[in-house]
C-alpha cells in the first residue's frame with residue numbers, strides 16, 4: 191500500500207507498528223477480562239439449568255457435580271402439573287405486551303409533542319420527566335399501592351399494568367430521536383397535508399423503526415422481569431406473573447431446588463428468546479438509554 | 485396558476501428583523517429568482533410564501549386569496565427543499581403519492597399523476613427504489629416530481645441545485661428551464677448563485693440585508709443595477725469601482741475625472757447627480773478594453789493575467805495604485821508586468837452616490 195493511502199490521522203502518529211503491537215496486548219488483556227466476566231455471568235444460569243435437570247436426590251445429596259449423573263425433566267413436569275405456571279405465563283405475557291404497546295405509543299406521542307410542538311410549559315414538562323427518570327420506582331411503590339387499592343385494581347391486570355406505564359427513559363430517547371430529525375421532513379409532510387398524527391406515525395416512526403424496536407424490547411424485558419410491583423399488586427395466584435408465581439414454588443414444597451430452578455429457567459425463557467432473536471437491537475437499546483444516562 | 489402578491493411583508497426572529505416591508509408582484513407563469521448573499525432572508529421569504537414561517541407583518545395573496553393565515557397544505561403551492569427531504573422509508577412512488585393520498589384523492593388519479601410526472605422527469609425505472617438507492621441527481625428529480633404531482637399554483641424551490649456537482653448542476657438548470665416552458669407554472673427559485681439567476685429568471689429579485697434591492701429582468705439587473713450592492717453582486721468578474729475626483733458637465737452628460745488619471749466621458753445626465761463629493765465610478769471589466777499602447781484613456785501596468793480561453797482578464801494597476809480589471813481577447817499576448825493602455829466604453833458606465841444609489845446613462 192502506498193504511503194498516500196494511509197489516512198492522515200494515522201500517518202501523523204509516529205511508528206504505527208509499535209502502536210499496533212501495544213494495542214494487541216491491550217486487546218488480549220481485554221479479551222481475557224471479558225471472557226472471565228462472561229463465564230462468571232453465565233455460570234449461575236448454567237447452574238440453574240443443570241440443577242433443573244438433575245433428579246431431586248442428586249440435588250439434595252450435595253454432590254454438586256458440574257454435569258448431572260442422570261438427566262431428568264421431572265422437575266419441569268412437576269411444575270407444569272402442580273402449579274399455576276400456565277396462568278402466570280398468560281398474565282405475564284398479557285401485562286408485558288400491553289405495557290410495551292402502551293408505553294411505546296404514549297411515549298412517542300409525548301416525545302413528539304415535546305420535541306416538535308411549541309406550547310407554553312413544554313420545557314417545564316420535559317424537566318419534570320427528566321426528574322421522574324431519577325426517581326426509582328421503589329420510592330413510589332407505597333403511593334402506587336395506595337392508589338391502586340383505592341381504585342380497587344389490586345389483583346387485576348390493570349393494577350399490574352398502570353404503574354408500570356411510567357418509563358421516562360422511553361420518552362427521553364424518543365425526544366432525542368425526534369430532535370435529531372431534520373425539520374425539512376416535517377415541513378415536507380406539512381406541505382403534503384399530513385397532520386401531526388400522520389407525521390408521527392407515517393413519517394417519523396417509520397423513518398427509523400430500529401429506535402422503536404429497541405425501545406419496545408427493553409420495555410418488554412423490563413415488564414417481564416418486573417418483580418416488586420407485581421408481587422405487591424397480585425396476591426392471588428390467578429393474577430400473578432411468572433416472577434411472582436415462582437416464589438410460590440418454594441412455599442408449597444419447601445426448598446426444592448430442582449423445581450425452583452426449573453421454574454426460574456421457564457421464567458427466563460421468553461427474555462432469553464427475545465434477546466437471542468433481537469441481540470443487535472437489544473445492544474442498540476442499551477446504548478440508546480445509556481446515552482441518556484451519560 | 486395565479487399571481488402572487490406580497491405587501492409590506494416583515495419577519496422577525498426574536499429581536500432580529502430579517503425582512504422589512506418586502507413588497508412584490510409576481511405574475512402568473514413567471515420564473516422568479518430570489519438572489520442574494522447567504523443569510524439575507526431569501527429562504528425565509530420563500531418559507532413565508534409556503535406557510536412554513538409565520539408572517540409578522542403585511543399580507544400575502546396567491547391569486548385572489550389571502551393566504552398568510554392558511555396552513556401550508558391549503559396554499560396550493562409545492563416546495564422543493566434544498567436537501568430534498570424525501571421520506572427515506574418510502575419508495576419513489578410512495579414519496580410522490582403521499583401528499584395526494586393525504587388529501588383523499590382517488591387511487592386511480594394518483595397513479596395517473598405519478599405516472600405522468602415520472603414520464604416527464606424520466607424516472608420511470610426508479611419508481612420502486614428508496615431515496616438511499618438514488619443518486620443526488622435522481623433524488624432531485626424525485627423531489628421535483630413530488631411537487632409536480634400536486635399540480636400546484638406555484639413551485640417554490642430553495643437552492644435546489646446546490647447539492648449537485650458542477651456538471652449536473654448545469655444540466656439540471658437547463659432541464660428546469662425546459663420544465664418551466666412545458667408547465668408554464670409560476671416558479672420561485674432561491675439561489676445565491678448569480679449565474680443560475682441570470683440564466684433561469686424571467687425576473688430577478690435581488691435581496692440584501694432585510695430588503696429587496698431591485699426587481700428586474702436579468703439584463704436590467706445586469707446593465708442598470710439599482711444600487712452599488714446589486715452592481716457588485718451581479719456579474720462575474722465583479723464590476724470595477726473607482727473613486728471620483730471630480731465631475732464636469734459636457735453637453736448635459738457627466739465627464740468623470742478619476743484620481744490621478746484621465747477623464748472619462750459618460751452618458752449619465754449631469755442634472756440627475758447629487759451635489760457634493762463621495763461619488764464612485766463603476767464599470768464592468770467587459771467595458772474596459774486593452775488598447776494599442778499609448779492610444780488608450782488610462783495607462784497602467786499589468787499585475788495579473790487570467791486566461792479564460794474565450795477572453796483574457798487583465799488586472800491593471802493604475803498610476804495612483806488602484807487596480808482595474810480589464811478584458812482582452814482570448815489570444816491576448818499580455819504578460820504580467822507589461823505596461824498597458826485601456827479604453828473605457830463611456831456608455832456602459834455607472835455612478836454611485838454615498839447612499840449607494842445608482843445613476844446610469846440615459847436609456
Ligand SMILES: Nc1ncnc2c1ncn2[C@@H]1O[C@H](COP(=O)(O)OP(=O)(O)O)[C@@H](O)[C@H]1O
Pocket residue numbers: 497502520521522523524525526527528529
Ligand atoms: N428559525 C430561525 N431563528 C432565528 N433566526 C433565523 C431562523 N431562520 C433564519 N434565521 C436568520 O434569518 C436570516 C435569514 O436567513 P435565511 O432566510 O435562511 O437566509 P438565506 O436563505 O438568504 O441564506 C439569517 O440571518 C438567519 O440566521
Ligand SMILES: [Mg+2]
Pocket residue numbers: 526527528642643
Ligand atoms: Mg437559504
